[in-house]
Amino acid sequence: MKSSKNRFSFFSVFFLLFVMELVLCGSGQIIHVVGGLTLRMLNYLLALCITSFYICRKHMNKDTGKILMLFVFTTCIGISLCLISDNTVNLFDDIKQLSFFLMLPFMSYMVKNIDMVNAVSKTIRYSVLLMAIIYLVYIILIKFVGVIDFRTFYILMEDEGDFLFRGNKGEMFYKGFLYLAIGLLFWIKERKYFYSFLILLAIYYTMTRGFYVITILCLGLLYIACHKVTSGTIFFLLIFSFCVLLVVNYLGLFDVSENREDGDALRVLTMQQVFERITPLSLIIGHGFGCGVPVRTIHMENAFLEIFHKQGLIGLFLWSYLLYKIVVFYKHVPFIYKSIASVYMIGTVGIYVQSLFNPYLTNPIGMSFVLLSFVVCNKLSNINEDSLCTCSLSAKIV
Template sequence: MLKILYPLFLLEVVIGGGGRMAGFAPVSVRGIVAALCLTVTGLHFIGRGLRIPVTTLALVIAFSWMLCAGAIVGFLNGNDAAQITADVGQLSYFFILPFVLHYFQTESRARIVTERFLVYPALVLSVAYFFALYLIFGLGRFEQMYELLSIGDDFFFREDQTFFYKSFLYLGIACFFLVENRTPGRLVALLLVLVAIYLTHTRGLYLSVILVAALVYTDFKQKLSLFLVLLAVSLILSAGEILQLAAKPDSDVVRLLDLQYIYQHTDLKSLLLGHGFGASINDRGRIEITWAEIFFKQGLVGLGVWLYWLCQVINMYYAFDDEKRKLLRPYFSTTLFVMVISFTNPFMNNSIGLVALLVSYIAIQQAAMGDDAISIQAKPAGKGDISEC
């Protein structure tokens, strides 16, 4: 069951966008798959227990506390109950973590399967995007494509008739796997994905790929040089839009207005715990800059939990020797990528980004565990049984 369910779990996220394209209101396919995953994990826990590393348990406790604090502050501030529930529900996908941990602990080929079901669906997305562009520009069927794809909120069309799909996040993630073990076939696949990324015309996507690649694959001097080049290129690419900010009501203006709103509504009272879940920013419950939304709703404490997660990954990754670090480099790059792109696009605080972060975290964490690793063996209750260290 687990060998079927885990690939299905990854496949649905990588190609399924926000999770409701094939949903049956009010239940989504993603919700059904998540329920199955947690049920299987729960049955295993009842029968055999689950080995939980102390660092992972600490992260779960911190994240749970963050959710509770955000909800309580939201209710105390009189925020809309439905919006509070929506915010908590969006972040609750974090608790799929035991299922991912269970799979990595029981399947010796977990990393191989994970790579395949992160990369292959991304290649399918690339080809599908090329075909969609052919229909739009080659056959002139923009109106039909727009009507077909604009039913939900997973597709965002631009003035130039290109579009962005929420699952395109995984095009960037696929790059970090394909660039390893460079064979002719993988290089062709990498080129395919890179071209698809460029044709989305999403600066946040391709600049995040470039930035993370510069940080991970170069030494310090090269990092500095590449960062300066990247900064110059991004300024050049954005120059035309910056000159038109006063007249052009595009996403750049919206982001600036959101930041201005957050600055104006932040005081000593909200600095630590924020305004709580359900708080609106310019009459919107969600904004593009995820880090800013986290700060506004959950304050410095909320930011601290996410940074604690990032620090755990960094500490584990750089504790490896060069050989193991190279093996796990795609997962480390994935973590950085999701957190970097979340400065411009909302990913890391929803199921699309959370799955990438969780899979990467568990892959690195399980590789870090040896015979001397400290963990907690959670066992089902029995005669005199307690959780053992």
Template sequence: MLLVPILYELVIGGGGHYLELGPITFRMLSFLVVMSISTVIVFYNKKIRLDVVLLIFTLTLVLFLGAIVGLTNNAKLGSVLEDIKPLTFFYMLLFFSLAIRDVKDVQNVIKIIKRGSVLMAVIYIGVLILLLLGKINYIQFYNQQNAIGEIMFRSNLLFFYKGFIYLCIGFFFFLLIEGKYNKIAMILLFLSIALTLTRGFILFTILITLYYVFFINKKKYIKYLVFTGMVAVISVLPLVMSSFGDRKNSDSVRYIQVEQVISKIDPISFFIGHGFGIGIPIRPGGMEISFLEIFHKQGLIGVGFWISMFFYIFFMYYNIKDKAYKKLALPFLLSVVFVILQSTTNPYMNNPIGLSIILITIVVFSRLLEIQKKNRDDFSVPSNL
């Protein structure tokens, strides 16, 4: 029962600051509650898959090493804890592994992602219309949202919400399903994605969709339809982007971050990093590029952990042979690929917003493989017959 409200909050809750009481957010509270319950369940000998145990154990070692290296390099304890804080969400893997138990649970997760993403798209477009019509006072809206910190404004009308990554994730779940209403939802989501004016969202959604259409889906009429639509968007996008602000500054900041990280590399930091709490001059705290952040603070060991985990996800998907389960698994895989690509420019995969779909995917794939094996064993023919 706890899975439903927690998933809805993860899908539409952004950074979690809309549901907070003082310094405590709903996400923090739910994390403490479900982790306490999960720990009690495990304590009473509930079976946990070996891969879940190994991932959690390895992450703990990586976090411990990063903290020790950071403190050794004179990082402030508060800065170390600030870097570790979003990564502790990884322990939700334990809860997800207990809550997602069968195919029905997987289907419920898919429903929540689809409904949550559509709800967010409807709210976004609705707010834009109200702002355009003057029904919402822009100055008051700007001041209010700026204080909360969940929204970044693109112009006098358009804005970006931290949870918008689930517009893209929801899009992939609708993309794989036939039916008029699903296609309408897909168009609504893509329109919302385009209106965010976020280059990475638009580009990676298009690229992953084209890959699906041309290499996975074999229906030619869909190929031409989607291709025409994507080309139209790509053609108009540069004009739209140039009308709403200059992105050269944000790009140059990322280039400077790369240069400063490279300048700090030494033989030791290359392998173990500089530790948590140790930033660079232009970004003393967190960096926009996830992989750069991980490499600078945790070195090759940290990067290796994440890459190994992603390889494991692809390995599990490859081993799902049942066609029905494969169809259930594919949108999760496309979503993880999207998060990986988006993390090359923004901090998603090492943040609860993007990490949540990665952890859910690990559990879903692991569970589908377990059920697939059980079904094969149940229908296997005894060797003595």
């Protein structure tokens, strides 16, 4: 029995390190263990082994099982269409990212109690704070002090696919910065406003419109979730947020000597080419994995557009149903845990919105938090509120 406890303790520690890597390491290509094997790939393989261990010992959560079966069904349709059309060149690129969905049962088995929910939240919170501090120190050194030479640093980082520089003063877009807005919610919930300010400052220096939008959106939703607000207040918040976006855009704070019109035109052209290829059959099941359009042969900036093109309305149903279930679970969470559940639910909404600009939802960066939110909200919703007075906070939840 003692060794069993140690084994489960090891699994829990591994899970927290697994979450930390997801938050900090962007697309997962930053840390290589050996050769082409990255730390994320290694974690993925270990997680599959641990999941197999648990599946042999206990039943899978029924809600997790239903979502997983729906994912397998829609994925098999996409693969079948790809094989039928003999367009398999880019099949692996699609399946590689979507295969991370198989981490859902692993997360479900790992999040066994309230203590683990709190540990995961703390891991995300401090990982995001670390990311923000590192980025702000970098901005100070390259932009204000001049210790780092931009041209030299640019040459050093130009082969790293996770980074995209904004202008020539050092500001950059990093794929992992998606978690800045999510981490901000965690720190605000903890009422740590200095740390919140640091993260907000880091978000500003990303010079990324999408991050600005989801930050404002998430903060507004967090305010609504934490306060009893009227329809008039919600309308005022929407108008206020829209005005802030207009002012920021007018002052040119969205741009850093960079032409964004080309990117916007490319998104519009991608949408046109997708719509031009719609057929009655593809409307329902899509064209299959590996099938792009002339301007975007593999992946598209708008994740939902790519899902629709490759998997049709069936694919969109999967991701819509996943969001719907998270919201439903959140509504059934006992009041005492509503605060922490709201952060996961709102963070998920933010990722869905951000996926209109960048394909976060269909890759491990955004998908991991969405799946984690599904598990956390599901587990918290299964707690009997009447028993909270007599049960320990670390009581198991199924």
